Amino acid sequence: MSLLRQLFRQKIGNHFPQELEDIFFHLLRKEKHPHNHLLQDIKMLLFTPGDYHEGGYSLLECLEGSQYCHSIEDYAQNYNDNYNCRRAMSPLRSVKYLENELEEYSHISERDYSVIQEAISDYPEYTGVEIVNILRRLRDGKLEFEIIENDASWANGNIDLYDIDTTTMIIYKEKTNINDKWKNNIETFLDEHMNPKYIHMNNDYGFIWLASDDSNILGTLILKQEGTMNENYWKRSGVDTYYF
Numbered sequence: 507m508s509l510l511r512q513l514f515r516q517k518i519g520n521h522f523p524q525e526l527e528d529i530f531f532h533l534l535r536k537e538k539h540p541h542n543h544l545l546q547d548i549k550m551l552l553f554t555p556g557d558y559h560e561g562g563y564s565l566l567e568c569l570e571g572s573q574y575c576h577s578i579e580d581y582a583q584n585y586n587d588n589y590n591c592r593r594a595m596s597p598l599r600s601v602k603y604l605e606n607e608l609e610e611y612s613h614i615s616e617r618d619y620s621v622i623q624e625a626i627s628d629y630p631e632y633t634g635v636e637i638v639n640i641l642r643r644l645r646d647g648k649l650e651f652e653i654i655e656n657d658a659s660w661a662n663g664n665i666d667l668y669d670i671d672t673t674t675m676i677i678y679k680e681k682t683n684i685n686d687k688w689k690n691n692i693e694t695f696l697d698e699h700m701n702p703k704y705i706h707m708n709n710d711y712g713f714i715w716l717a718s719d720d721s722n723i724l725g726t727l728i729l730k731q732e733g734t735m736n737e738n739y740w741k742r743s744g745v746d747t748y749y750f
Contacts, residue, residue, distance in 0.1 A: 547638050551566065551635070555740050564595065566595045567592055567595055568593055576717065578670075578674045593741075649677055649724070652678070653674070654673065654676070673729055675692075677723065677724045677726070678723055712729075
């Protein structure tokens with residue numbers, strides 16, 4: 507812009523008109539394209555609450571208060587209970603959530619509180635942002651993983667009874683350097699299930715994050731099978747309404 511102002515003063519003998527400056531300034535600004543990694547992260551946190559529990563969409567979900575559900579097998583064998591535990595994942599815990607946590611444990615003595623702190627440290631409840639950061643490390647080839655394709659049978663039952671896609675990604679805590687071929691497997695798994703099946707967003711595509719009871723595993727991503735949400739879907743415990 508300074509060059510245009512100088513040309514106007516030197517060649518025309520007048521100041522560069524403000525109305526032209528308002529137009530040219532935006533045209534001369536360098537167009538910014540966010541890094542592809544950032545776009546992927548934003549996409550993983552896609553969140554559009556509707557006016558009622560069946561309207562809206564969340565790409566990443568959790569099971570709120572579900573007991574002993576750490577695998578797709580656990581999920582299917584206790585399907586109804588786990589369905590009612592499904593919640594949209596908030597990008598960040600709210601201040602209200604932290605206040606409730608402090609109040610809940612205020613009666614515990616300092617002697618016992620260290621045990622609770624250790625348990626929380628070993629088996630944390632990850633927020634949406636933290637899980638996206640785990641996936642970023644995974645995409646960068648820094649974490650061990652395993653993709654178990656849709657299986658035909660389980661040790662404890664017949665998968666045909668459940669009629670769901672059991673394809674699962676297990677993410678391990680072990681740090682490593684994986685090659686490009688394995689990175690492509692990660693991207694294929696995520697990309698195939700990050701887009702809604704229909705133009706109007708629903709809940710048919712995306713992932714449910716399962717916490718792990720194994721100290722060597724960060725967590726597991728299973729695929730969402732349900733096209734509807736339970737009535738408490740957007741009311742995750744300890745999080746402000748609609749997470750705003």
